[in-house]
Amino acid sequence: MHRGNKSQARSGKSSRPPGLSGREIGMYYKNLARQRKNSDTKNEPKIKLSCDVTVPPGVIMRVNEYMDQFKLAREAGQKHFDENFQQQFRHMLNVNFEAFIEETKKQNKDLNLQNRSLDAHLQDKQKERLQNADFRARFEDRLKLPTMRHATDVIDAVDKNQVVLIVGSTGCGKTTQVPQLLLDDCIEKGIGTTCRIVCTQPRRISAITVAERVSYERAEPLGHSVGYQIRLESRKPRERASITYCTTGVLLQQLQSDPLLHNVSVLLLDEIHERSIETDMLMALLKIILPHRPSLKVILMSATVREEDFCNYFNRCPMLRIEGVMHPVEVLYLEDVLAMTGYQFDCGNNKRSQPRLDQSEHRNMIEPYIRQVRSRYDNNVLEQLRVPHSEGCEDIDFIANLIYYICNKKSDGAILVFMPGLNKISQLHSTLKNPRSPLGQRWRDHLLIFPLHSMLPSAEQQSVFKRAPNGKRKVIISTIIAETSVTIDDVVYVINTGRTKVTDYDIETNIQSLEECWVTHANTQQRKGRAGRVQPGVCYNLFSRAREALMSEVPTPEILRCKLETIILSLKVLHIDDTYAMFQTMIDAPAQRTVSTAINLLKRSA
Template structure:
């Protein structure tokens, strides 16, 4: 770049502008020569400042556009808004016509009657679903009858336990819990009311004791055979840990009176006289088969204050069920909850509160922390921030000044504390403040109990961990510092439960995973930063966002409750008492901050009628515009028809425990016989990225990830290759763990992904699309090495999530590309994407995860060919302009050679017809055989090769010659000469 700068004259005057000077024409002539020679903007004049820089860029963009149009061919000028060229040879067109003539038309599905679907078990269940209602099915299931012999057996077993020393010891421990004092009242309320609310502070014992109270009461009354309790938990780790704790308290192994069930894992208890702990999603899936939950007598929904969508969904359904099932008892439990709201929802049902912690926990706020630590917020930084965030600072001042005035009247603190409280920086997340408080606790507090620090996310955990472990104040022989985050290795997570050696203090730095999911008994001190990361759906950008927000009062109470499990505790909230009073009481319900496609499909498979009517029955109804967006996507995926009823495809997607886009991709993987690669991609998108983030080794982990990717140009195919490499080491656990250790992978997560493949295969087998549950079965994988087809199937599932990549210029020798969605919004690859640091000129890509945090980030992407979009996109249309044929897919426009558009349309229609038939007549497609399906699919597969990615120019200098002139980039294509041409939104 330095050489190029010397070639272009710089203005010497620092005051003059390049615009409006008498030598303007000379400057522009030099600029034209530079652009024509190098294909990029000339170096910016060094003297430009402020607004003049923007004016210069605008002028250069217009100059580039004019030069592009002057030098383009007449054809390019006329059709520069086309996304790409679609060309079929004469032989291809002849062959396709021949194939189409030899194939009969399959009768298209009619949503009016579906009479064209041949009689089958699928047709029977499908028609029952779309024509029935949930209330008609409730009450038709038979409820278990009492068994006198089993009643006596369970009674004698419990009597025998009362003579066993281990069980007696456990009863004594349980008797000390606050919950035990209200045992008789709990049993009485549950016996006499269909719905009961029970609230109690963390540590009172409600989660572990209430199910046991109810079960033991039935057994003691010799009615044990009539009792089966299900207790739902919002998280997998909670369901397992609570079940293990309850089994331990009953002095028995899991699988006797106590069990658990989560996705991919299950330990069943005995059939009757038992209790099972499970995730809420498990119960919802059981309701698809048995909507009245006739297997259970008691349903306990725990942690309802979190207002997750599945709990809200289940509560709404149970309100309908208890109207039909008079014997069913529903118990709603939470550490903190808005009792009046839930009570009113269930017609003023009774509410029982269990007061008190196991031990007292003293609560302090920022004022108290400043008094103890004498921490100082820098004044210069405060003033600088005040200028940049005027509105925010004004809001802060209006909040804090009345509070300080009140404190002064009470003579609560000294002037130093008041001065520090006035700093706007006191509202920021300050790791140095946390460090100072930790130092105070470790040096001033007599108790040597563990310290639990709550932070919003991994970045903050990593930074604080580094700050502590590199400090002389916290030597490793005296302090054990453990980070805790969902993406950290399981071994590292389990460390938090172990007691450290004598004389060593344990310091845990965690996200809100430690708020309710797990209990660490030896925590005495809690430091609550007052913030957490909240995932929500942004209807304006149609993306999910992950933002750092204030916790709710319910969250703060839960965090406080982590202390004082075995002795009195202390909780420091790093927010002022004034800010605490302004916090929301509860976190916004999840139904108001998520995408709704999965919720809608679940509602449809449960036969809940019009979705707006069902949402109106929820405690909080979602935004109508978000509902409309989700309904529109489901219709575009052909999961719902215009009447909002499930289509055959929608029925299958609702049966799969996946998002509809991943589910569709999986079904197409089976139909096109490239199933295992799609399975591998689906499990990662549905479950989680298996890479872990070891604190302090982030750069090394990123390097290893890219080394493993080995210049792969698709995040999805990279995940397929990763699981394939792991499975090659099957039955060699030591080698698998060594592989995971080298590349910073979670061995546990990798094993879970492999198990998840088996679950999806079982789902597909139940639906009738695969012959067995082997992911690598030959019938389903004859095309599994066809990368073009795999990319096409990925496109079929992830459509309409399209991103367009185009050249923006160059920085030194490194080309810069821009990513835009179809609506023109600018996005970026997330740093974890293997495409983030690559500069490959793939114009069209599809993605699954779009998350808004610091920027709009695409977490995963795969490049696709225009033909992939044409065959699997919607709103297909043909048009002719000035003798040239075009195909349009929504806002995307592709130029065709003469006669190609008609052939492609006929082939696309035939494919849609066959896919519709296969979906409504589930069976195993084996493309190795010679039949109608294989003939058509093989023709399609050959066409889907398209131009092939190998035909895109890899030399970035070539495609940087055509640069977006002015406005939003709509698309790019490679013309016959190998140049990347842009089209743009006017």
């Protein structure tokens, strides 16, 4: 009894009736929970949504307004309000994208962002900044970038056209310089308050690092005129005369509440050659949006990969080509690495045995090539090339041995290793931390090892940019995340295993999987460029020249190799009625059967 009083005092609630025991106690609480649930249901109407459904804030606000009106009308005894409520509610949820756009246009028809007094203030601040010694020194460095030599061409093209394609190779500075050129031009013309630039990035790490770099070049803290926004994290800039770097997914979320992006004056889509689902979907939506927003400027930025496809997609929009500045990069292939290191593969290890089909494929590829290069390499190298698991990242000890060779024979500089996924990153990390060879034990304490992949928190991803102290060598083991938009200043050596992981979809079984496969020529060029961004470097390709000859030119667009249920739901949230028609407007349309399968699955799941 004494215990029960203490429990009652702690909980602050009335205890159960006395005399209950065992199963009776459980039934009492079950009935009590049911009564509370029924009471809540009677007192207040509620809307229950799945935790996976994202609803635009504007829709939620209007739902709440209608619910409040319904409650008041019911209390006032209005008999015909139920019918009106049903009609309004159905219209709100079933409105199509065109109607959604028209409604947004009406809401923003009187919107005027220009503030002349603030424009004058921004001009004064810009003049002050030009006198800043730090800014002038950093501006001199900016002038060395090829994009700055095309500054006038970029500004003129954007002024005269609604859509412009900028094709720039690695190191040209398009991601950091184009937004600054446009912002500074608007401020100089006295219309800075009308300028709000958004630049999409394919990954979180690139959005953050590029924003930090641009704010550094402008000699101001992050969050002033330059900021970033990613999922669950942001350092937003001021509302006007600003540049925001964000992930593509964040921008798609903003479209749910404002499909015409009224607060954006210039939209830059970076790295569109990667052909992610989000980018393809955004480009298709822009084709609908642009006629309704003639003042919105769109700049597509791509590497030199099938750029004509994007130009044609946007009605033969003008294209500017900017050549990058690449420091010399020596490219070595598997046969060169084997000749250099003298490494011997363990052919008797059953764990590395591959299916006969893979072995046969490797033999058919490598034997003709060996006959071609017989005079250039000794027999030991040629025998190692015949080993099926010699290429890629099957032999983790081989990659570790190459890292130790670089440490032992090459000058200072960070090493960037491209691996296909987290599992292989962990294997190499463990091997370097716990080496078995005498050479590995010698270098173990001199290595600073940083994994880099999408599962890492943003703060840990940023640690890879810190330079190693004297006597240490930095080794970054990364997935494809470090392939584009990220410049790690001290990287001199790149080890390209030539492997990556991509989604694959089998329409016959309706199964999507994550498969490890060979990269494309476009990927190898990007990876090579990581070594030559700021100084001469070396790229070690852990595959033969024969393998490279079989690689595809560009990756298959993501929308052609994945299930479509998620993207269909995203389109429905944006009030896209006919998803079949919407997919047909994309730069590469998925098969009609794939769309039908996804829609039927969603209907069965409803």
